[in-house]
Amino acid sequence: xxxxxxxxxxxxxxxxxxxxxxxxxxxxxAARVAGREGGDGDAAREALLLAVPGQAAYVVDVVxxxxxxxxxxxxxxxxxxxxxxxxxxRSNAIGDAALPIVRDALRTNDTRLVAAALxxxxxxxxxxxxxxxxxxxxxxxxxxxxxxxxLAARSDAELARMVRDFADERQAAGRVVPADALTFLxxxxxxxxxxxxxD
Amino acid sequence: MRIFDPHxxxxxxxxxxxxxxxxxxxxAVVEPSFWLGQPRTSVGSFTDYFDSILGWEPFRxxxxxxxxxxxxxxxxxxxxxxxxxxxxxxxxxxxxKDRVVAVGELGYDSMTPEExxxxxxxxxxxxxxxxxxxxxxxxxxxLTGTRRTLDVVRESTLDPGAxxxxxxxxxxxxxxxxxxxxxxxxxxxxxxxxEHRMVEILRRYGLDRMIVNSAADWGNSDPLKTVRVAEAMLxxxxxxxxxDRVLWRNPVEFYSQSxxxxxxxxEPDGTQTHDDELVGAxxxxxxxxVLRGAGD
Numbered sequence: 001x002x003x004x005x006x007x008x009x010x011x012x013x014x015x016x017x018x019x020x021x022x023x024x025x026x027x028x029x030a031a032r033v034a035g036r037e038g039g040d041g042d043a044a045r046e047a048l049l050l051a052v053p054g055q056a057a058y059v060v061d062v063v064x065x066x067x068x069x070x071x072x073x074x075x076x077x078x079x080x081x082x083x084x085x086x087x088x089x090r091s092n093a094i095g096d097a098a099l100p101i102v103r104d105a106l107r108t109n110d111t112r113l114v115a116a117a118l119x120x121x122x123x124x125x126x127x128x129x130x131x132x133x134x135x136x137x138x139x140x141x142x143x144x145x146x147x148x149x150x151l152a153a154r155s156d157a158e159l160a161r162m163v164r165d166f167a168d169e170r171q172a173a174g175r176v177v178p179a180d181a182l183t184f185l186x187x188x189x190x191x192x193x194x195x196x197x198x199d
Numbered sequence: 200m201r202i203f204d205p206h207x208x209x210x211x212x213x214x215x216x217x218x219x220x221x222x223x224x225x226x227a228v229v230e231p232s233f234w235l236g237q238p239r240t241s242v243g244s245f246t247d248y249f250d251s252i253l254g255w256e257p258f259r260x261x262x263x264x265x266x267x268x269x270x271x272x273x274x275x276x277x278x279x280x281x282x283x284x285x286x287x288x289x290x291x292x293x294x295x296k297d298r299v300v301a302v303g304e305l306g307y308d309s310m311t312p313e314e315x316x317x318x319x320x321x322x323x324x325x326x327x328x329x330x331x332x333x334x335x336x337x338x339x340x341x342l343t344g345t346r347r348t349l350d351v352v353r354e355s356t357l358d359p360g361a362x363x364x365x366x367x368x369x370x371x372x373x374x375x376x377x378x379x380x381x382x383x384x385x386x387x388x389x390x391x392x393x394e395h396r397m398v399e400i401l402r403r404y405g406l407d408r409m410i411v412n413s414a415a416d417w418g419n420s421d422p423l424k425t426v427r428v429a430e431a432m433l434x435x436x437x438x439x440x441x442x443d444r445v446l447w448r449n450p451v452e453f454y455s456q457s458x459x460x461x462x463x464x465x466e467p468d469g470t471q472t473h474d475d476e477l478v479g480a481x482x483x484x485x486x487x488x489v490l491r492g493a494g495d
Contacts, residue, residue, distance in 0.1 A: 024292065025295065028292070028295040028296050028297070029295050029297075031297060032297055032458070032459065069292055071250075071253045071254055071296050071297065071298065072253075072254050072257075072258065073297060074296075109255075110254070110255070110258050111258075112258070
């Protein structure tokens with residue numbers, strides 16, 4: 001019986017660059033391999049994704065499959081790597097093609113995934129309705145709202161109204177209004193009801 | 200007191216159980232994949248279930264201060280259904296995951312040729328992935344089933360020290376003690392094993408390779424039976440250190456063979472200094488070690 005000998009991070013990167021299908025085997029083990037080497041699991045997983053050669057459509061296929069087959073730590077690592085996979089200097093930048101996995105993560109009730117989904121990639125590509133619902137969900141779930149990328153730039157009067165209604169609902173019930181709801185309102189609320197885009 | 204429950208089906212339990220377990224000293228659990236009562240008819244039902252015990256369930260457990268790991272495998276009952284055999288093909292992609300600490304639960308139900316094949320194939324997968332195996336013994340014809348289980352383990356490349364043979368009783372513990380495998384006992388309200396018989400078995404066979412679990416599921420079971428065994432041991436004159444060995448250090452030693460049992464530091468009295476590690480390295484918010492609740 002041949003045993004699986006776990007590759008080093010450097011071996012894994014070289015193998016993925018020459019045979020991208022091997023990422024299916026290396027990606028799940030990457031965090032504990034990196035941990036043994038004193039490295040960071042999320043960084044190791046991002047490096048593996050960036051090492052996948054080929055056209056954008058192929059890279060997106062790999063990204064989606066790793067997300068679908070991933071446990072929460074793997075899924076989180078995929079979400080965190082999306083901005084790097086979409087960097088403008090990459091000839092195979094993925095564009096908005098990975099939005100389905102962002103939407104999937106936003107449907108979960110796992111605070112780690114919801115937080116990871118709301119990085120710069122979502123700030124760039126997510127439509128207004130979905131983005132507003134996501135920020136409201138972050139406040140509702142107790143995820144620190146300052147972790148949402150592009151918060152000041154993308155917030156508008158409609159989102160401010162939604163958060164104000166949420167705060168009113170809590171107050172009417174005699175329940176605590178999450179501090180982040182007030183933080184958010186202080187950030188975006190202005191006497192002028194017109195859109196408050198900071199850009 | 201700190202308790203490691205090495206076999207409990209938390210997907211079948213409520214959040215109230217997590218609260219009570221934590222209050223009683225339970226700090227870590229292993230959830231073996233198993234039969235759900237209602238037979239499954241496709242691989243998709245299995246993968247959603249595996250994803251759940253590697254995803255949602257550890258997240259839920261972490262909110263109550265309990266570290267959660269899993270064992271993955273095709274159970275013997277469903278090994279007899281041709282529609283479920285394809286599960287064997289998806290197992291390799293699960294057996295490389297961080298929170299998978301063994302293959303299981305495996306073993307026999309009705310001792311059919313199909314069960315023989317699936318059991319042996321999964322012991323080979325365990326060896327290939329450098330994982331230990333959790334093997335249950337059948338409810339019916341138990342002694343014969345236990346002997347046959349040990350034969351299959353002997354024919355595999357897995358070391359007996361990498362195998363728990365579970366659900367043992369007075370009739371079956373002897374042959375497993377001789378085999379070198381770890382001895383698992385599921386302490387139930389009225390079947391399998393109770394806490395007082397458990398203490399008698401510890402007296403007779405010693406504390407080496409002894410594993411005690413609640414195996415709590417959707418049946419008549421009690422997630423605090425591990426604690427009841429600890430209390431019965433103390434009442435019978437065992438020391439706090441003996442209790443810690445059976446209810447914490449033994450299961451930690453067994454599952455550590457996976458190289459993946461990433462436990463938070465836990466003192467023998469159950470206190471933990473690094474609560475932020477409960478959801479696993481890298482899983483907390485960046486720059487914020489406090490995992491807040493999931494709202495209401």
